[in-house]
Amino acid sequence: MMQFRAPRLSDVAERAGVSIAVASVALRGGSRGTIRVGDKTAEKVRRVARRMQFRPNMAAQMLKGRKHDVIGVMIGAESTAANYGRLAAIEREAYGRGYRLMIGQFHNDAAHTAGYINDFLSRGIGALVCFHNPLMPSNPEVMDLLAQTRALVFQTVSLVQGACCVDVDRAAGVREAVTYLLGRGRRRVALALNAAPETDSLMEDRRRGYLAGVGDPDGERSRSLIWSGTGEFPPSREVLDGAVDALVVRGGADAIVASNDIWAVDLIKALRRRGLDVPGEVAVVGFDNLEAGALFDPSLTTIDQNNVDFARAAVDLLLATLDGKPLSRAERTRVVQPKLVVRESA
Amino acid sequence: MMQFRAPRLSDVAERAGVSIAVASVALRGGSRGTIRVGDKTAEKVRRVARRMQFRPNMAAQMLKGRKHDVIGVMIGAESTAANYGRLAAIEREAYGRGYRLMIGQFHNDAAHTAGYINDFLSRGIGALVCFHNPLMPSNPEVMDLLAQTRALVFQTVSLVQGACCVDVDRAAGVREAVTYLLGRGRRRVALALNAAPETDSLMEDRRRGYLAGVGDPDGERSRSLIWSGTGEFPPSREVLDGAVDALVVRGGADAIVASNDIWAVDLIKALRRRGLDVPGEVAVVGFDNLEAGALFDPSLTTIDQNNVDFARAAVDLLLATLDGKPLSRAERTRVVQPKLVVRESA
DNA sequence: CTGAAAGCGCTTACAG
DNA sequence: CTGAAAGCGCTTACAG
The missing domain is CATH 3.40.50.2300 (Response regulator)
Known part of the structure; x- marks a missing residue:
């Protein structure tokens, strides 16, 4: 916590017995412009800088045009x-x-x-x-x-x-979940949306993936297996009970893919209120892979948004743009593939 | 996304028809040093700056000694x-x-x-x-x-x-939980620690708060109601079952305060495996107030770490130190009071 | 390699 | 108020 004046490049140069220009170049390695620094000189400068705990003043470097990191x-x-x-x-x-x-x-x-x-x-x-x-x-x-x-x-x-955009392929995620459920012997897989797909494109993506998964492209057969709320979030107990009634009691569903993990957890509670066992009688799949997913009882099978790929895509796009690389309309959008995480609830 | 040269202070000064010095002072309001700027002049400069979308270059301000924010x-x-x-x-x-x-x-x-x-x-x-x-x-x-x-x-x-330090009064949090449980009619409140208090001071804090809460300062009466693990985290099923055996089956506990929310949730699962109802037969209190706490079934009664007060204390200390205010040993440590959040599990 | 110098965009004394 | 100037700590041409 000692208050001290930070050493400057000129201090380092002086102590190392070289000019400021040489010190500057030596510290950043190689040679810049017309200045070429020999190995032993460079090493000496670096040694002195280290001993003095020299840290270049970034504000000054910035002002001289250092690229921002x-x-x-x-x-x-x-x-x-x-x-x-x-x-x-x-x-x-x-x-x-x-x-x-x-x-x-x-x-x-x-x-x-x-x-x-x-x-x-x-x-x-x-x-x-x-x-x-x-x-x-x-x-x-x-x-x-x-x-x-x-x-x-x-x-x-x-x-x-x-501008650029990174999106998650929600349709693919839901489709993967549906395919998984059917492969595990579920016969009537339902979809619970927290808002109407007609007015919420994120929900429409899920609906599309769902219909692809159940092989009902025009949605004729699946009408009774898709339920959508009014966008209320988090959902009230009445809304949840209504969804369970519609999909399971009346629709005969033995599996539900929910819009997100919170909905999934709340649906599991609603199913239990109806005396239904999860996953025995009804399997439930969430979306998001919240950190707490593994802690629920039953632990949650869910669709992971794949933050690692998301981050890579986002930083890729950012750095490409900063480089001045011209990006086509298509290149400006990156779509990340989510991954199903199987746990106990389905 | 247009590439353009950012306007400088000199550009603003030129357009406003004033000197650079006046422009600088006008933009930061009031008067600095010997320079005093009239209201109408200042307003004009600001108007021009706004129209030009002038933004001071922080690197330059920094270099001139602007305090870092x-x-x-x-x-x-x-x-x-x-x-x-x-x-x-x-x-x-x-x-x-x-x-x-x-x-x-x-x-x-x-x-x-x-x-x-x-x-x-x-x-x-x-x-x-x-x-x-x-x-x-x-x-x-x-x-x-x-x-x-x-x-x-x-x-x-x-x-x-x-250096400074902000701590949460874990003992007070646990004590509050114990007092609450006793007030709700629980007779044998237990404490589950994920590591031994002798080797982990964070656990010792909880133990201290617990003993204060049950009114057993020297811990004689509570021996069978304090269980501690070996620090393994997250706990295995066997460890959890062992804790339940020790505290509830043998110790007769009707309430458990856990080291954190994850332990609490896992203990609830272990209690159920033993056929015990939560909170009917055994109440469980967590620590941390994870965001997912309200979603568990039963939703988790827990001790909230009070991030709002924590943040206030941390920033207070930081800014006081930056101001060069000399802080005594006592002033360098701030203790934040956690708060019990009552939900269904206890 | 050296040494002296310009300049990045500001702020701030200084003399009028 | 103005105008000219110094200087924050660097980087980078420039002439030797």
Whole structure:
């Protein structure tokens, strides 16, 4: 905690008995411009720098045009553990490529959110990942600021013209779950959506994957096996009981794929209230693979969003854009394949 | 995504028809040094700056001695949702005080961890919060670097001479849980520790709170109601069954306070395996208040670590230290009061 | 290799 | 208020 003046490059140069220019070049290895530093000189400079605990002043390097190695991440202030899991994955990926993460939050107040993005831009942070809820109302000022970042990646859907986007193939995930359930001998696999697919594209993706899985492309046969709520989240007890009535009691389902893990867990409770055994009488599959999934009783079979691939794709897109690589419309979107995680509930 | 040259202060000054010095002062309000800017002039400069979307270059401001408004947070690479919840709380608190967060991770490799801290220091980030596992082996190089940060806050226990620390009053939390259980008519409240209190001070804290709660200061009467594991985490089925045998079957407990939520959930499963109803025959209380706590069946009564107060205390200490305020030994440690969250399991 | 110098974009005394 | 200048700590041409 001692207060001391940080050593400067000129201090190192002086002690090493070389010019500032040579010290600068020696510390970053190789040769720059017309300056070529011999091995023994370079080694000496580095030794002195180490002994003095020299750390280059990044503000000065920045001012001279050093490329910025910080990625900004904007996450919703109301974010749940699921988003932080994704954040951690991005940290790992960014770290591996020599990048740091600075986090910001979308606050309810657009002015505050704008303040954050302005702050990033002021720092010269040109790369931003937005954990932006696709259903969140978008403020024009915020959108304008986002459009000014050099590299921008959204999750699920891009909200800015020309920006990149990483999405999870929800349809494939649900399809995999359905196929798995049928392969395990379930005869009537149902789908519980927390909102109507007609108005919520994330739900429509699940419906599409479901219909592909049960081999009913036009959805004629599956009508009684697809239930959708009104978007209320988390669902009330009445809504859950209603879903169980519709799908299991009346629809005869012996398996349910839920919109997410919370729905899955709540459906399991509702099934038990009806005296139904999980997974004996009805299997349940979630979506998200929450960290707590393994702790539930029964532990949750679920679709993992594959944060590792998500992070890799997001950082790939960011760095490609920063490099100035021109990306086609198709290249700007990356789709990550989720993976079924089998536990006890199905 | 347009590539453009960011406007500089001199551009703003030129367009507004004032000197650079006046522009600089006008944008930051009031008057600095000998320069005093009139209201109408200041307003004009600000208007021009806004129209040009001027954003001061922070690297340049930094170089001129602007105080840094970034707090670094080091978290374990193996961090769970619990730590990220705390991180989010710190973000909120820091944001409210005009500070940003940059996150780094402790990696297994000490060299990598050192790289991160060096990076923070190089950026001039003098404030660091360390989510450092108190049982994690401490590398001398890492410790040395940590000691060089101007303001340093650890969780649970400080690992650096003179650094600050925010701790949660585990004893008070457990005591509150015990008191609550006794007040609800439980007669034999037990304590399940995942490691021996003799070797793990975090467990000893719980034991102390427990003994205070049951009014058995020297622990004579409670011997059969305290069980401790060998530190294995998460616990195996055999270990859990053993704990239930010891505390409930042989010890006659009708309530158990667990070391954390995961243990609590696993104990509930073990109790059920023995045919015991929770909370009917045995009540169970956790510790941590995991986000998923409300989803378990029965939902978990638990001790919340109070991240809001934790974050406030951590940022308080950081900013006080940055201000150069001399803190006494006592002032350097802040203890946060946890809160019992009552749900169904007890 | 050296040494002296320019310049990144600001802030801040300084003389008018 | 203005205008010119110094300087934060670097990097990088430039002339030897």
